[in-house]
Amino acid sequence: MxxxxxxxxxxxxxxxxxxxxxxxxxxxxxxxxxxxxxxxxxxxxxxxxxxxxxxxxxxxxxxxxxxxxxxxxxxxxxxxxxxxxxxxxxxxxxxxxxxxxxxxxxxxxxxxxxxxxxxxxxxxxxxxxxxxxxxxxxxxxxxxxxxxxxLHVNKVRELSHSTIAFMASYRSSGPRNHDIISRLTRHGSKRILTSWSPAYDYCMLASGKIEAIVNVGAEIHDYYAGRLLAAEAGARFCDFDGRRVVDTDHRFLCANGSKLLNKLVTSIQ
Incomplete structure (x- = not known):
């Protein structure tokens, strides 16, 4: 950065x-x-x-x-x-x-x-x-x-070895959220984490304990601090279509590197 x-x-x-x-x-x-x-x-x-x-x-x-x-x-x-x-x-x-x-x-x-x-x-x-x-x-x-x-993100690159945290706004669509989780599961992700503590999910990504995050419109209080922490630890970001995002975008994918990030994009489409 x-x-x-x-x-x-x-x-x-x-x-x-x-x-x-x-x-x-x-x-x-x-x-x-x-x-x-x-x-x-x-x-x-x-x-x-x-x-x-x-x-x-x-x-x-x-x-x-x-x-x-x-x-x-x-x-x-x-x-x-x-x-x-x-x-x-x-x-x-x-x-x-x-x-x-x-x-x-x-x-x-x-x-x-x-x-x-x-x-x-x-x-x-x-x-x-x-x-x-x-x-x-x-x-x-x-x-x-x-x-x-x-802190540094880890170097896991395979979806099958990846723990992915999922976070969403209370106002986001329940069926769409379940569909994303289902797609990630079908594509063989190791585990989907729904901890309902979004900021700490970014701490785990930055610490190399998990590999990726799917953010479906969480509130700014939940992710601004963590987003910078993860980015400074080496995480990469894009939107759900693989396009570049800016700091204030509220729907994005985040992973420990470009290779896994691309696999996330493919998995949820």
Whole structure:
């Protein structure tokens, strides 16, 4: 991924911003960790399985307290609070608890992701796993990391050896989603993973633990941070017809390399 740093966007500024984002994500993560295991009341949003809890709201409050203080001129889009516009070219996108469904039913697979964009280009991201006390981060053109360790996708190239994560919006077509999963299965993929923790799926791809991701219109809070992390670890992206995509496209395929990516395109058509 090419670097874009200049007088307007300096690497030093982005590094400082990333440190703030890490602090914010960890603050939200402490709130989330404190609620895990409790029986929390759920408030429905768009769908029966799309809801918000006190953990989401408490995490968001802790995160926004940091971001609004440290980024007084940046736009902020947070999943529950919505858009805080300051007419800036810089926007921070926050998911205070990615994997709320898992959290509520006691599955320890959820994270706190935050991404920074300049206009429509991803600049930096952090994904914090509260239970593992693990921080994943990336800066455009500077690589992907877990802690201080550099991340790289693996080199598996065969569909039959590949675990593929599937993620979709609550509003996406159920029959179309099932059709994609069925096609991938028929073409011999090793396993289809539907973890309902999209940000962590990208962490696994970037860490070489899985090979590919199919994103059928997931919300921006769910994938912006992870998308940059995976790209900086060497992942490749395209749309469902094999064409080039940009950072803000919300339907795409992602794999550890071009060879497997091409096989994904063939499989779902």
């Amino acid at each position: 090419s670097t874009i740093f200049s007088a307007e966007i300096s690497l030093q500024t982005v590094r400082r911003s990333l440190r703030v984002m890490v602090s914010a994500a960890e603050a939200g993560g402490r709130v989330v960790r404190g609620y895990f295991g409790e029986e929390l009341r759920q408030k429905k949003k768009t769908h029966e399985s799309d809801f918000v809890t006190r953990a989401d709201l408490g995490s968001e409050s802790a995160i926004l307290s940091v971001l609004t203080r440290k980024f007084p001129k940046y736009n902020i889009i947070s999943e529950e609070a919505g858009m805080l516009s300051r007419h800036s070219d810089f926007t921070v996108v926050v998911d205070p608890l990615d994997g709320t469904y898992n959290f509520v039913i006691g599955i320890p697979n959820f994270t706190v992701p935050i991404a920074l964009l300049y206009r429509k280009m991803l600049l930096a991201s952090v994904i914090y796993h509260p239970l593992l006390h693990t921080t994943y981060s990336a800066i455009r053109g500077q690589g992907a990391y877990v802690g201080n360790r550099r």
